[in-house]
Amino acid sequence: xxxxxxxxxxxxxxxxxxxxxxxxxxxxxxxxxxxxxxxxxxxxxxxxxxxxxxxxxxxxxxxxxxxxxxxxxxxxxxxxxxxxxxxxxxxxxxxxxxxxxxxxxxxxxxxxxxxxxxxxxxxxxxxxxxxxxxxxxxxxxxxxxxxxxxxxxxxxxxxxxxxxxxxxxxxxxxxxxxxxxx
Numbered sequence: 001x002x003x004x005x006x007x008x009x010x011x012x013x014x015x016x017x018x019x020x021x022x023x024x025x026x027x028x029x030x031x032x033x034x035x036x037x038x039x040x041x042x043x044x045x046x047x048x049x050x051x052x053x054x055x056x057x058x059x060x061x062x063x064x065x066x067x068x069x070x071x072x073x074x075x076x077x078x079x080x081x082x083x084x085x086x087x088x089x090x091x092x093x094x095x096x097x098x099x100x101x102x103x104x105x106x107x108x109x110x111x112x113x114x115x116x117x118x119x120x121x122x123x124x125x126x127x128x129x130x131x132x133x134x135x136x137x138x139x140x141x142x143x144x145x146x147x148x149x150x151x152x153x154x155x156x157x158x159x160x161x162x163x164x165x166x167x168x169x170x171x172x173x174x175x176x177x178x179x180x181x182x
Contacts, residue, residue, distance in 0.1 A: 001038065004031055004049040004129070005090045005111060005148075009174060011051070011126060027168035028052060028090075028152050034177025040141050043069065046092070046109075049129035054089035054113030054150060062091050062149050065134070067107035073134035075112055082110070089113035089130070094146040094179055103139030105181075108149065138181045147176035 006012060009029035038044045057063050063085035065073050072081050093108040111132050118127035153169030168174035 001036060001044060001046045003046070003092070005029075005052050006031060006126075007052045009168075024168065024171075024174070027171075027174050029168060029174045030090075030092075030148075030177065034146075034173050035180075036146070036177060037180045037182060038138055040138055040181050042138050043135050044138060045135050046133065048092060048109075048111060048132045050089050050111040050132060051114055051126050051129045052089045052152070053116045054087065054111075054152065057085045057088040057110070057150060059149070060085040062093070062108060063088060063110045065109055067094070067105070067136055068109060069135040069137065073109050073132055075132050076130055083112045087113045088150050090152060090175070091149040092132075092146065093149045094136075094144050096142075096144055100142065102142030105136075105139065105142075105144050105179075107134075107136045109134050110150075140181070142181050144179040144181065145176065146179050 006029050008026045010025035012029060012031035064082040065071055072079055074080065075083065088110055090111045091108055092111065095106050096102065096104050109132060112130045114127050114130060120126055121128045148169065153167045153175060169176065
């Protein structure tokens with residue numbers, strides 16, 4: 001799987017056939033898609049380019065890698081089992097549905113925040129991303145939810161800024177999606 005985490009879904013527009021990611025181009029988003037499909041009983045290799053800034057994780061447990069092969073990841077080529085909880089950009093967290101009879105699956109990987117005000121690279125209009133890589137193993141076929149567990153879902157309403165866990169955090173296609181194991 002090759003994914004990216006962007007500060008807003010408009011950044012996906014020129015990189016993907018899934019341009020625009022819906023009605024909220026200013027919402028933080030994963031791309032190019034949030035509807036993922038992987039094979040059953042397989043080692044899945046994931047690469048995530050993390051372009052967004054962040055902050056402190058309210059729950060430091062989520063700054064630690066869980067459910068990956070070896071309980072680790074690499075960040076910009078350096079092996080790690082956790083990152084600084086005060087500098088989280090997003091997480092990539094897969095979990096089983098509570099009433100599911102399918103194989104249990106829990107994977108949670110923290111993504112470090114990109115430095116606020118980092119210069120853009122070339123003509124991309126984006127800073128250099130942190131590149132996070134990890135592997136996990138699937139069981140039998142099933143459908144799982146995945147989402148970001150960092151409260152990054154700030155969004156504008158008619159009466160001002162709202163969020164934390166709202167907007168893009170609670171809307172499939174932005175900071176959450178589905179993992180289909182087939």
